[in-house]
Amino acid sequence: MKLSLKLVLLIFAFLSLIFIGIEWWQSHPKVNLPVPLGTFGFDDRMDSILITTLNQNQLAGLSVGLIIDSEIVYTGAAGFSNLETKDSLTSVTQIPTASVSKLFTALLVSSYFLENDIQPEDNISSHFPSIVKEFPQLEDITIASLLTHQSGLSDKGYLGSWLGIKKPLRLENHIKNILSKRVNQETDSIASYSDLNFELLAFLLEQNSQSSFEKLMNPFLQVELGMTQTYFKTPDQSDSLTTQGYQKTFLWKRLKNNPFVYEVLPDPASGMISSTHDLLKALIQLSRGDLGYLQPHLEWLEQENSGLAGFQQVKLGNQTYWGHFGGQDGFSSLLLFDLELGNGLVILSNTADKTDFRKQLAEKLEPFLYQKP
Incomplete structure (x- = not known):
């Protein structure tokens, strides 16, 4: 018995050593950059906060942008987009934005539905009878309930991508595959965050327009909003993104790959x-109020009791902002703006946020939104 226990402990110790060794071998040293001295000017103080945040939170790369009165007052970046090649991360580095994507899907939905006289309070059945016929559980769901995550739909049960055993499905196939397994669905007035809500919205766009989501979205981003570096990846598109995502290792103070x-x-x-550069372009339009290109879209999204449908409310200090957090695999993002004052910020990183550094950084930057240089 004692011999068996010793053997088990030896095997466990041996496997632990292998795990520790592999984790070290497959990881990169943490990034530690010198904090600039003489932090007296506006940009100097921003640079200092940026680099200190990167060092303290063990990030591979970090990019930040600020607008005051709908004008860009600061863009900065530090660290690396790829630790293997040592390519620098800059304000024009392309990074997966994760759930910040929902803001732009909501804006596209508002743009298209506004043109086609579809209102947020309309039921899906009013405009998409053939879809409801195929999936009756959608009959009483409204467009607004999808935007505000109150549809009752959930992401429960999708383990394919998490386990890495599925190739990504085309949007239409993905939606039909999920809905065919969800027979009973009750609308819930309590918000339950679910990616499926926005996937279904995009599917409805495709069905109504007889066009693919990317053919609607990418021109909206690149032409109408001038975000020329921004796009939604498609099934037929080769993966040309060179930015690598990272996360902290289990034991060592090192970083390992965590791709999207x-x-x-x-x-x-x-x-x-x-990129931060492109997101600032959108932020300017979002924050300009009646003068902004996106004002009709925001008015369509405005809900009497919940504010801007599709947007999150984030409180910093005594001020409440609209925007969205994004975090998936080795990437983290945050976009916030104040509709009344025209202030806002963008945070992008190619490192998973396990320490809530985005919120902490936003709280440090927020006072500077009221100190125009």
């Missing part, structure tokens, strides 16, 4: 690739 994994392509809920 798609379950569906295009992915309306999480699949937008953008």
